[in-house]
Amino acid sequence: MIDFEWYRSFISIYKHRSVSAAAKARILTQPAMSQHLAALEAEIGEPLFIRAPRKMIPTDKGKELYTKIVPLIENLENTTLEMLHSSSGNGRAPVIRIGSPVEYFTIRTLPKIRDLNIRFLSQFGVAGTLLEKLEKDEVDLILTTQKMQQQGIEYQKLEDEVFVAVVPPSYETSAGNDAVEIERWLNKQNWLSYGLELPIIRRYWRDHFKKRPDFQPCHVIPDLRSVLEGIENGLGMSILPTYLVEKSLQENRVKVLFPELTTENTIYVAYKVEQKNNPVLVKVLEALKRKN
Structure with a gap:
């Protein structure tokens, strides 16, 4: 029987083209990721990737599987997130963790997010420190003046x-x-x-x-x-x-x-690609892109 986590690991490897980068994104060990992929390939009965030096190249079967399952899994994850977001639960608003330069957050960001029914856990620092926090999943998004090429991180321009x-x-x-x-x-x-x-x-x-x-x-x-x-x-x-x-x-x-x-000086908002459809994150991004 196929384990749902095998699919998630397969998608992560497909997106990152690397077992190590995918493992880092999923906060798993490389052996665990490799085991997930091997188990899925055994179940499918065909290789899903060609193992090249420093790169995983999808086979035709891998491309076909990715095309078929990604919409299904993203829809399932989004449905779960939406239910969590709309659930009355304990009556408390959802939480998002944001990293930013303190001055920009205080003067430019607070007026944009003050009316959102979201609780913010804020951390302040310089661009390099904030990116490290994002990579380690210590924050959900960062506001930064530096756009660094990093696998699994997506940037959107906010303003100059x-x-x-x-x-x-x-x-x-x-x-x-x-x-x-x-x-x-x-x-x-x-x-x-x-x-x-x-x-x-x-x-x-x-x-x-x-x-x-x-x-x-x-x-x-x-x-x-x-x-x-x-x-x-x-x-x-x-x-x-x-x-x-x-x-x-x-x-x-x-x-x-x-x-x-x-x-x-350009200000960007950055977040992990795997979180881009999180409805709470989407709501915050919409507020941040509004003009004051």
Whole structure:
């Protein structure tokens, strides 16, 4: 009698073209995955893959089986998830685990998800750390500025952040529109940075001056909201996203210099492909893609 798990392992191997990658995605050992495949092939009576170096190539029988069973299994899994989502159960809303940069989550994400009947378990970190959490199934989706090629991970673009030079209201410049003068003036200022390697500031320099910045930050503060607070208190200047500084600009606590010089940073939402039809995840993705 065929075990349902054999089919799930077969589908995972088919999608990843690798037993090891499929085992990682299913959180199983490679021997267990190989046993599932061998048992299914024995039951079918034909090989489902050609074992090539570092790659599993589906046979015609493997392609035929995949085409027939995937819609059936996805429909079964979706039905189960929908029932769990709609079930009154203990009366509590479903949970989804989300990883994100803290500033983006606080200012851009919370207003979009606040009306969802979903409980969020949030974790904060940088792009590399968040991707590791997603791979280990410690979160269900992440918001990230880096799109890394990773088997079994799907990305969707949410929006482009726009960054500008933000300074205390007292700052004045006579640099005009000349790029050389602007860079010379910027190099003389006190800089606040998210990190020693000058993230975003480095890109700003590359975009507009075609080189790397030639200075060290006066203050390193790994929280963009605190960087903004530092600018408001006259500690120096930085390159910040426009969504972060809107209120401070309205209240004249900061101002933007050289508004024509902007830098963009793409925000993506990433999740495991095997979860893309999860109705709770789908609902969150729809909310995240809405324009504020």
